[in-house]
Amino acid sequence: MSTPRPTILKIGGSVITDKDEELAARTAVINRLSEEIQEAGIQDLIVVHGGGSFGHPLAQKYGIKEGFKEEAQKIGFSETHHIMTVLNGLFMDSLIWHNIPAVSITPSSCVITENGRIKSFEDTALRTLLKMGFLPVLYGDAVLDTKLGFTILSGDQLVATLASQFDAKRIVIGVDVDGLYDSDPKANKAAKMLTHLTLGELKKLHSGLGKSTTRDVTGGMFGKVSELLFAIEQGIPVTIVNATEPNLVCKALKGDNVKSTVIEKE
Amino acid sequence: MSTPRPTILKIGGSVITDKDEELAARTAVINRLSEEIQEAGIQDLIVVHGGGSFGHPLAQKYGIKEGFKEEAQKIGFSETHHIMTVLNGLFMDSLIWHNIPAVSITPSSCVITENGRIKSFEDTALRTLLKMGFLPVLYGDAVLDTKLGFTILSGDQLVATLASQFDAKRIVIGVDVDGLYDSDPKANKAAKMLTHLTLGELKKLHSGLGKSTTRDVTGGMFGKVSELLFAIEQGIPVTIVNATEPNLVCKALKGDNVKSTVIEKE
Numbered sequence: 001m002s003t004p005r006p007t008i009l010k011i012g013g014s015v016i017t018d019k020d021e022e023l024a025a026r027t028a029v030i031n032r033l034s035e036e037i038q039e040a041g042i043q044d045l046i047v048v049h050g051g052g053s054f055g056h057p058l059a060q061k062y063g064i065k066e067g068f069k070e071e072a073q074k075i076g077f078s079e080t081h082h083i084m085t086v087l088n089g090l091f092m093d094s095l096i097w098h099n100i101p102a103v104s105i106t107p108s109s110c111v112i113t114e115n116g117r118i119k120s121f122e123d124t125a126l127r128t129l130l131k132m133g134f135l136p137v138l139y140g141d142a143v144l145d146t147k148l149g150f151t152i153l154s155g156d157q158l159v160a161t162l163a164s165q166f167d168a169k170r171i172v173i174g175v176d177v178d179g180l181y182d183s184d185p186k187a188n189k190a191a192k193m194l195t196h197l198t199l200g201e202l203k204k205l206h207s208g209l210g211k212s213t214t215r216d217v218t219g220g221m222f223g224k225v226s227e228l229l230f231a232i233e234q235g236i237p238v239t240i241v242n243a244t245e246p247n248l249v250c251k252a253l254k255g256d257n258v259k260s261t262v263i264e265k266e
Numbered sequence: 267m268s269t270p271r272p273t274i275l276k277i278g279g280s281v282i283t284d285k286d287e288e289l290a291a292r293t294a295v296i297n298r299l300s301e302e303i304q305e306a307g308i309q310d311l312i313v314v315h316g317g318g319s320f321g322h323p324l325a326q327k328y329g330i331k332e333g334f335k336e337e338a339q340k341i342g343f344s345e346t347h348h349i350m351t352v353l354n355g356l357f358m359d360s361l362i363w364h365n366i367p368a369v370s371i372t373p374s375s376c377v378i379t380e381n382g383r384i385k386s387f388e389d390t391a392l393r394t395l396l397k398m399g400f401l402p403v404l405y406g407d408a409v410l411d412t413k414l415g416f417t418i419l420s421g422d423q424l425v426a427t428l429a430s431q432f433d434a435k436r437i438v439i440g441v442d443v444d445g446l447y448d449s450d451p452k453a454n455k456a457a458k459m460l461t462h463l464t465l466g467e468l469k470k471l472h473s474g475l476g477k478s479t480t481r482d483v484t485g486g487m488f489g490k491v492s493e494l495l496f497a498i499e500q501g502i503p504v505t506i507v508n509a510t511e512p513n514l515v516c517k518a519l520k521g522d523n524v525k526s527t528v529i530e531k532e
Contacts, residue, residue: 101340106372
């Protein structure tokens with residue numbers, strides 16, 4: 001039996017946690033998203049979620065992303081990984097409660113990076129889960145790195161690698177804004193949302209942004225999207241929706257018309 | 267840098283949970299064991315724990331060990347794996363709280379079995395964690411199986427495989443009895459504890475037991491030990507101690523003289 005081409009759903013850490021407060025999970029949002037995933041009822045789905053106020057503050061406190069420099073960081077690596085399993089546990093609880101046969105895959109148990117980029121991904125379990133009709137769930141995690149000792153693997157890099165490795169049908173990215181804007185919608189009320197972009201237009205936008213400022217003026221969204229360029233180049237379309245608004249993730253999963261930014265190769 | 271020869275500590279599910287009640291973790295015992303592991307302060311340690319009243323009732327309810335037979339079992343596989351991550355999370359919480367750089371390795375993310383026996387174990391992360399001086403923690407888990415679809419991987423089988431794969435220095439088995447008896451100490455007050463056994467004596471005992479009854483008259487302990495025969499044959503000594511009694515695990519880890527059953531090749 002060949003591996004089915006999956007849809008990959010990324011749920012941002014800022015959707016399922018309150019980024020302004022440490023360890024503040026939005027369990028009501030997690031529950032609503034589980035319901036939406038159940039209602040969409042699509043086959044061959046992989047879910048990846050971010051770390052938000054669970055993983056990020058600890059990773060930052062101990063400089064985990066920058067790699068192993070001193071013994072004192074080791075407990076920080078342990079804490080960062082552990083707290084991500086706690087957030088993941090809340091999501092798994094909710095998915096299973098909604099009768100979804102979801103199974104978590106622990107990135108740090110099967111992924112090794114090299115200078116922060118995925119070097120090997122032992123995906124036999126994930127592939128088998130997909131074939132059997134389970135919903136595999138992964139997350140941004142503290143992982144081991146051949147050069148740095150350890151580092152942070154972002155959910156976005158995971159999504160891009162999975163999409164490419166499994167030749168995904170499509171990618172749905174659930175964030176806390178309506179889509180990709182030409183400037184930061186949280187800072188600039190006149191920011192214009194882009195509903196459809198080709199890869200060429202996206203690259204042009206990127207170089208334009210690059211000229212105007214070194215900061216990511218789209219409010220961090222472009223950084224996320226640039227991680228996905230490789231997958232888009234492979235012909236995998238990306239839909240960005242606001243996952244803090246009810247039903248948009250469900251509709252996007254079903255392929256319904258929905259307020260979003262769609263990025264396609266051509 | 268070559269992988270150090272680790273000591274492997276198994277903590278039985280009946281030690282850290284109350285087997286007579288569902289989902290009853292003995293958090294005070296978990297805390298005491300974390301303290302003992304910290305106090306023993308030995309390098310190159312791997313911890314494996316069982317499922318007790320977390321994993322077993324769910325695994326049994328859905329017939330997970332017997333393999334995939336019908337769709338309705340799938341949510342059972344999800345639940346069994348998830349509940350084991352919850353028990354493991356309690357242990358990780360406690361170890362990290364005691365300032366031990368412990369990192370959980372999820373068996374179902376990196377182990378595949380064939381007819382219930384480990385077929386592949388992608389151990390790069392585990393090996394790297396050991397080399398870096400972390401404490402890897404694994405547990406009995408619901409795993410995928412090439413023939414059965416899925417099954418249960420016992421902590422005992424994990425211990426034996428790890429011991430062999432990493433050429434362990436020694437194995438310490440923490441259980442809820444004082445050691446290996448010539449009959450079930452919970453049923454028979456006259457049961458005699460065996461303090462030292464060679465592999466030959468163990469096998470003789472086994473064949474004796476086999477003649478007397480088909481049930482495991484040692485109260486389940488022989489079943490656990492027989493899983494370790496291969497490791498003992500490789501020259502890895504096994505020490506069985508009562509982990510429900512304070513300080514015995516700590517002393518056994520340090521190699522101190524302690525009430526126990528020691529099984530050696532010769």
